[in-house]
Amino acid sequence: MLTLSKARKIVNQALLRARQLNVSVSVAVCDTRGRLIAFNQMDGSVDWETDRSSMGKAVAAAITGRPSDRLLEQFGGDGLRLLSSYYHVVPPRGHRGGLPIVEAGIVHGGCGISGAPTPEQDEECARAGIAPSSSPGTEQPAPNQRPAYVS
Numbered sequence: 001m002l003t004l005s006k007a008r009k010i011v012n013q014a015l016l017r018a019r020q021l022n023v024s025v026s027v028a029v030c031d032t033r034g035r036l037i038a039f040n041q042m043d044g045s046v047d048w049e050t051d052r053s054s055m056g057k058a059v060a061a062a063i064t065g066r067p068s069d070r071l072l073e074q075f076g077g078d079g080l081r082l083l084s085s086y087y088h089v090v091p092p093r094g095h096r097g098g099l100p101i102v103e104a105g106i107v108h109g110g111c112g113i114s115g116a117p118t119p120e121q122d123e124e125c126a127r128a129g130i131a132p133s134s135s136p137g138t139e140q141p142a143p144n145q146r147p148a149y150v151s
Helices: 004-021 048-064 076-086 119-133
Strands: 026-031 036-041 098-103 106-114
Touching: 004 026, 004 036, 004 106, 004 119, 026 048, 026 119, 036 048, 048 098, 048 106, 048 119, 098 119, 106 119
Parallel strands: none
Antiparallel strands: 026 036, 026 106, 098 106
């Protein structure tokens, strides 16, 4: 289960990586239904759209169990219906920077980052955030490798 304590740790680790990269980002963590658990915006983060984007990336990763940029892959023609069903909260975003939070092979939520100059940096911060939450024995991808997800 993704608790508030775990979500805050994920946010803090993602912010630490953003500071190391010298970028300002917004970080969102949500549960598998897309409900926001934790959020933080760094000083210098651009605007409200950056905040919404981080939330949308977290939602996309949480509800699909895949990186946010693979949102529509899993749903094919039903993608628009999926998007409209989640639109009342924050719409899922099919942009890079969101990763599912997986423990012991089970998706517990998603972490979304927005605001870095590149989508790769957004995703790197998300990866740094979720890395400590992994259970022992859960393999994490190398820093330059995107994680592989099984549908």
